[in-house]
Amino acid sequence: MNLVLAIVLIVVALIGGVALGFFIARKYMMNYLKENPPINEQMLRMMMMQMGQKPSQKKINQMMAQMNKVQDKPDKKK
Missing domain, CATH: 1.20.5 (Single alpha-helices involved in coiled-coils or other helix-helix interfaces)
Incomplete structure (x- = not known):
């Protein structure tokens, strides 16, 4: 036992x-x-330049805001 x-x-x-x-x-x-965070503004700028786009600060800010919004979304469920 x-x-x-x-x-x-x-x-x-x-x-x-x-x-x-x-x-x-x-x-x-x-x-x-x-x-x-895995991607910061410098990395985003470099990626856009490699894709042949000339990144403006406005476009980078928009993309960072969108990425932060998506990243913060799962935290709000809790």
Whole structure:
């Protein structure tokens, strides 16, 4: 009987540890991406120049605002 209880506790602890680790890693990555966005204005300007467009500051600001709006949208669901 004690062996069965020990096995059940080990399985429960393992599942709990995996779930807790997943949520901690998810929260860490969300905070990291919020503080360090993957694309900034310089990268956007460089991408537009590589595509053959001459980027104006107005167009860059519009694209950054749109990207920030899309990035912030999932946070508002919570």
